[in-house]
Amino acid sequence: MPAKTDHxxxxxxxxxxxxxxxxxxxxxxxxxxxxxxxxxxxxxxVTHYFPSKKALIVHALELAESHxxxxxxxxxxxxxxxxxxxxxxxxxxxxxxGTEINRVWVSSWDAALADPELHALEKARYKRWRSRLHPLxxxxxxxxxxxxxxxxxxxAGLAAFTHGLVVQALFDPRAFSHKRLAALLDTHLDALRxxxxxx
Amino acid sequence: MPAKTDHxxxxxxxxxxxxxxxxxxxxxxxxxxxxxxxxxxxxxxVTHYFPSKKALIVHALELAESHxxxxxxxxxxxxxxxxxxxxxxxxxxxxxxGTEINRVWVSSWDAALADPELHALEKARYKRWRSRLHPLxxxxxxxxxxxxxxxxxxxAGLAAFTHGLVVQALFDPRAFSHKRLAALLDTHLDALRxxxxxx
DNA sequence: GCGTACATAACAAACGTTAGGTACGTACTA
DNA sequence: TAGTACGTACCTAACGTTTGTTATGTACGC
Numbered sequence: 001m002p003a004k005t006d007h008x009x010x011x012x013x014x015x016x017x018x019x020x021x022x023x024x025x026x027x028x029x030x031x032x033x034x035x036x037x038x039x040x041x042x043x044x045x046v047t048h049y050f051p052s053k054k055a056l057i058v059h060a061l062e063l064a065e066s067h068x069x070x071x072x073x074x075x076x077x078x079x080x081x082x083x084x085x086x087x088x089x090x091x092x093x094x095x096x097x098g099t100e101i102n103r104v105w106v107s108s109w110d111a112a113l114a115d116p117e118l119h120a121l122e123k124a125r126y127k128r129w130r131s132r133l134h135p136l137x138x139x140x141x142x143x144x145x146x147x148x149x150x151x152x153x154x155x156a157g158l159a160a161f162t163h164g165l166v167v168q169a170l171f172d173p174r175a176f177s178h179k180r181l182a183a184l185l186d187t188h189l190d191a192l193r194x195x196x197x198x199x
Numbered sequence: 200m201p202a203k204t205d206h207x208x209x210x211x212x213x214x215x216x217x218x219x220x221x222x223x224x225x226x227x228x229x230x231x232x233x234x235x236x237x238x239x240x241x242x243x244x245v246t247h248y249f250p251s252k253k254a255l256i257v258h259a260l261e262l263a264e265s266h267x268x269x270x271x272x273x274x275x276x277x278x279x280x281x282x283x284x285x286x287x288x289x290x291x292x293x294x295x296x297g298t299e300i301n302r303v304w305v306s307s308w309d310a311a312l313a314d315p316e317l318h319a320l321e322k323a324r325y326k327r328w329r330s331r332l333h334p335l336x337x338x339x340x341x342x343x344x345x346x347x348x349x350x351x352x353x354x355a356g357l358a359a360f361t362h363g364l365v366v367q368a369l370f371d372p373r374a375f376s377h378k379r380l381a382a383l384l385d386t387h388l389d390a391l392r393x394x395x396x397x398x
Numbered sequence: 399g400c401g402t403a404c405a406t407a408a409c410a411a412a413c414g415t416t417a418g419g420t421a422c423g424t425a426c427t428a
Numbered sequence: 429t430a431g432t433a434c435g436t437a438c439c440t441a442a443c444g445t446t447t448g449t450t451a452t453g454t455a456c457g458c
Contacts, residue, residue: 005402005403005404007402007403010403025313026309026310026312026313027227027309028226028227028309028310028313029313031446031447031448032447032448032449033446033447033448041404041405042404042405042406043405043448043449044404044405044406044407045403045404045405047448047449047450048402048403048404052449053447053448053449103312106308106309106312107308107309107312107313108309109305109306109308109309109366110225110226110305110306110308110309110310111225111227111309112370113225113302113305113369113370114224114225114227114228119370122370123370123371126367126370126371127371127374147390149386153379153382153383153386156364156367156375157360157364157383157386157387159363159367160359160360160361160362160363160364160366160367160383161356161359161360161363162359162363163359163362163363163366163367164358164359164361164362164363164364164366165355165359165363167308167359167362167363167366168325168358168359168362170312171311171312171318171322171325172322172326175326176355183352184352184355184359187348187352187356188356191346191390191391192390192391195394204423204436204437204438206436206437209437230412230413230414231413231414231415232412232413232414240438240439241438241440242414242415243437243438243439243440243441244438244439246414246415246416247436247437247438252413252414252415
């Protein structure tokens with residue numbers, strides 16, 4: 001006995017509203033009432049689709065991850081260092097959507113550090129991100145555009161570099177323009193080139 | 200007409216309590232009542248020394264910065280890349296205090312991104328950090344242990360790398376042990392050595 | 399008639415802030 | 429030297445909001 005409304009679609013509407021609230025006010029400003037108001041509805045609707053605020057948060061973070069993945073361009077035909085460069089650039093706040101995602105991401109860390117369950121989810125998310133970068137680094141190493149050594153260390157370093165830039169850019173977008181961010185990433189990757197390697 | 204109690208000392212006591220609350224519960228868990236309970240006192244005491252919660256937060260962030268500075272070892276007799284290495288290592292969560300500071304720091308970003316005043320303060324704090332690193336980078340460039348180019352770019356990249364490691368380490372301290380964090384920093388600095396440069 | 403989809407509304411808890419009250423040391427006056 | 433006025437240091441208690449959660453009600457398609 002299915003109802004007329006598309007449950008999954010409506011749930012996505014709620015998620016979208018959650019996303020808009022997060023982008024505007026961060027996790028500290030995420031309340032059921034704010035989400036409801038964003039939809040022009042009441043808290044009853046929100047609780048109807050999400051049993052608790054925690055569930056709302058968890059789902060919002062899953063949304064953030066999938067949004068991030070959507071920004072990564074198709075790497076068809078692109079290989080080695082260039083594929084890695086594109087994968088890292090996709091994380092930088094080079095577009096309004098990218099900025100929005102990163103703002104949500106960074107602001108989630110307060111809650112994620114305080115709540116054990118969110119902490120574990122964030123830890124796993126980081127690990128997934130690194131394992132997506134891993135094969136790209138290995139490929140760049142084999143063609144000589146990245147130095148040898150434990151690829152996991154290189155991945156961690158590149159993830160760190162990228163996310164560190166993200167944070168600085170969020171707080172000072174004027175000093176870290178889109179152009180400069182891209183240039184910083186390029187220069188950095190080039191600087192890592194093994195000694196003797198040429199373009 | 201000074202009172203018997205040392206106002207400044209008592210204020211520091213309150214700040215210390217704020218700090219302990221932040222380290223344990225993050226900014227999301229920072230409430231006047233939690234601070235008061237941490238001191239075994241009431242909210243009346245807290246408001247007596249800080250006019251508002253905002254003032255409490257601002258002071259806590261100033262505290263975080265000065266704590267960070269205290270961890271930086273004296274660079275007497277140390278120069279060039281080694282001084283830079285020490286300055287960056289001081290920011291890493293290599294000790295319980297370092298972990299505590301970084302936990303507070305990272306968790307402050309949610310509030311700092313949402314509130315314009317805190318945003319400006321955080322932006323300025325980042326700028327101050329970079330300008331403290333700047334002369335060290337220049338020195339390392341002149342002695343050839345860092346490649347030429349705009350030192351500001353190198354500073355931003357190194358700050359990014361370090362803070363990015365901090366975040367990953369906070370979420371996965373087992374995967375990012377003290378030993379590995381130090382090694383990652385060392386390897387990274389060495390990888391940046393200009394082509395042809397030797398130890 | 400029954401389950402889904404909401405709105406309405408109330409709940410207790412926790413929040414920042416504010417006001418009033420008490421205790422006590424210092425400073426001034428007689 | 430005694431007495432009084434005053435400012436500081438807090439506690440107690442309440443204020444009005446806002447929070448997440450929950451119970452109840454209503455409309456409506458199957």
